[in-house]
Amino acid sequence: MVLTYLQVFITGGIICVLGQILINLTKLTPARILVMFLLIGVLLEAIGVYKYITKFGGAGASVPITGFGAALAKGAIDGTISDGLLGSVSGGLEAVAVGISAVIFFAFVSGILASSKTK
Amino acid sequence: MSQTKFFQNSVFIQETASIVGPKEADGPISGYFDRKLEDDLLGQKTYELAESKLHALTIRLLLNKAKLNEKDIDLCIGGDLTDEIYCSNFAMRDFDIPFLGMYSACATFGATLISAALYIYSGQMNKVVCSTTSHFSSAERQYRFPLEFGNQRTPLAQWTVTGCGASLLNNKEGHIKLESATIGKIVDFGVSDVNNMGAAMAPAAMKTILSHLEETSRDADYYDLIATGDLGDGGLQLLKEIAKDEGIRFDKTNCTDCGILIFNREAQKVGQGGSGAGCSSAVFNGYIYNKMIERQYRNVLLVPTGALISKTSSLQGQTIPGIAHAISFERI
Amino acid sequence: MNEPNKEYLKLIKEKMPKTKHFSTIVRAFIIGGLICCIGEALNDIYGLIFKTLSEDEIKSIVTITIILITAILTSFGIYDKIGNFGGAGSIIPITGFANAVVSPAIEHKKEGIILGLCSNMFKIAGPIIVVGITSSICVGIFVLFFKGAF
Incomplete structure (x- = not known):
């Protein structure tokens, strides 16, 4: 139990540290960092490496945006294998549909209810 | 062609007014501002409208302090940072006074003072109001990220001042004289980091100060105070460094920056210091003007500085041109 | 006129304060690890x-919960404070993506x-959707051509 959480903490922590190093050294904006890590996740899943990271790190690998990328790639691969070309096109988005729908819905509701506050 | 214009004995500051936001009210020079806002939204729906209201309130306060009517004023000159100087244009809806909008980024206050001084010197006008404003929240959403976005501020970043300052210039002899002014040229040394505006503006400040000192045949120590607009701490260090190479010695004079004066940098976590079109105008019209009235300073050189970025130019990978105008004040 | 002044750019690097690498990295590690x-x-x-739901269904509910929590923290102006402290630690987790959508x-x-x-x-996070979907389709088509290998 404790060990599992330690693995989660370390995996998630290290992915974020890599991002922080990039921000510190290159002055990349958050949007670019997110896109880069997403692409890394897609690539690692496509070459079959990310599932080992997930196996070790659990939520530490699936919660970061790399996990989102991996889920997209996994969806596309699974979709292709079961449905062919149609699956290649729809598989990725299907796999992350829950996350994207939830983000859009909650963002809309928050936008309606909340208003921005000065710092 | 000389960049420096002399106004003889024809342009004076009759009155000033300044209003700042809650964070600025916690700063070290808080006591010098006329009014401090408790609510930086001023009961408005948007921060842009709040900034307009702030601008209008400051001009109204100035007219009240000077005991003048709108009819007595020949012209208002003003500007801000938001879109097409949204906040100044909308502020002036409340006034029956001719208006010229001006944009020179955070150096706008300098540009308005110089224009007003030249109009008065030419004899065409008697009383001109100069005012500029900025608001943290409207600037932040325009140039950076939404307010609720969880982004880490770099140590180079500056904090846009929520504040407005207004000066009433006239041709009747008063306590403080606009003695001369140097209109800045645009200078671009190739800085492209939008978080490092102090570094982008320091060369412009150096060139303007250099021209001013050369054309007036003065040394830097002629001035009791040289105050740049919003270079911040790092930018001011850079200015001193590159000025040394040009032979300007700042060590005998008090050379500081309005963005450093307005906040406790460390305690208030504002990075390099304050910035914005309202920074130099609030600090001048509040702090520096009153210090001159108290005779703490006799000769002051105010050098508002501006980083001329636009949302489009920075996305297109362009470097940041800087500008600085210098205005020399004398306590009579 | 527009030649960059190399000496000056070098001076900036020497004189301007540097990002504190150690503290930002430690904070990113802690916040990132905690969120995970x-x-x-x-x-x-x-x-x-x-107990009746499959592992994937539970993962989906977890994602929804995390996004909901982020939306609430963003609405109350708390997430931007976490972000200023945690840097990449709060940007890279899915919470950072949610914050980038909710805040605009x-x-x-x-x-x-x-x-x-x-x-x-999607002013800030739009590229993530665009790049994510585009790259996933590329992966899918790649797999389609080399299906035999899988």
Whole structure:
């Protein structure tokens, strides 16, 4: 139990540290960092490496945006294998549909209810 | 062609007014501002409208302090940072006074003072109001990220001042004289980091100060105070460094920056210091003007500085041109 | 006129304060690790509550919960403080993505529901959706051509 959480903490922590190093050294904006890590996740899943990271790190690998990328790639691969070309096109988005729908819905509701506050 | 214009004995500051936001009210020079806002939204729906209201309130306060009517004023000159100087244009809806909008980024206050001084010197006008404003929240959403976005501020970043300052210039002899002014040229040394505006503006400040000192045949120590607009701490260090190479010695004079004066940098976590079109105008019209009235300073050189970025130019990978105008004040 | 002044750019690098690498990295590690642990904990808790659901379904509910929590923290102006402290630690987890969608939605409500809130919702995070979907389709097509290998 404790060990599992330690693995989660370390995996998630290290992915974020890599991002922080990039921000510190290159002055990349958050949007670019997110896109880069997403692409890394897609690539690692496509070459079959990310599932080992997930196996070790659990939520530490699936919660970061790399996990989102991996889920997209996994969806596309699974979709292709079961449905062919149609699956290649729809598989990725299907796999992350829950996350994207939830983000859009909650963002809309928050936008309606909340208003921005000065710092 | 000389960049420096002399106004003889024809342009004076009759009155000033300044209003700042809650964070600025916690700063070290808080006591010098006329009014401090408790609510930086001023009961408005948007921060842009709040900034307009702030601008209008400051001009109204100035007219009240000077005991003048709108009819007595020949012209208002003003500007801000938001879109097409949204906040100044909308502020002036409340006034029956001719208006010229001006944009020179955070150096706008300098540009308005110089224009007003030249109009008065030419004899065409008697009383001109100069005012500029900025608001943290409207600037932040325009140039950076939404307010609720969880982004880490770099140590180079500056904090846009929520504040407005207004000066009433006239041709009747008063306590403080606009003695001369140097209109800045645009200078671009190739800085492209939008978080490092102090570094982008320091060369412009150096060139303007250099021209001013050369054309007036003065040394830097002629001035009791040289105050740049919003270079911040790092930018001011850079200015001193590159000025040394040009032979300007700042060590005998008090050379500081309005963005450093307005906040406790460390305690208030504002990075390099304050910035914005309202920074130099609030600090001048509040702090520096009153210090001159108290005779703490006799000769002051105010050098508002501006980083001329636009949302489009920075996305297109362009470097940041800087500008600085210098205005020399004398306590009579 | 527009030649960059190399000496000056070098001077900037020497004189301007540097980012504090050690403290920002440690903070990113702690915040990033913590957010992931919250995800893992939710996973465990939901596993105990919803015994009939599959692992994937539980993961989906965890994602929804994390995004909901982020939306609430963003609405109350708390997430930007976490972000200023944690840096990449709060940007790279899915919470950072959610924050990047929710914050412009809140900010741009003032320009109207349709042209403000809805149009600007993906102002920051839009590239993630575009790049994510495009790259996933590329991966899919790649797999289609080399199906035999899988």
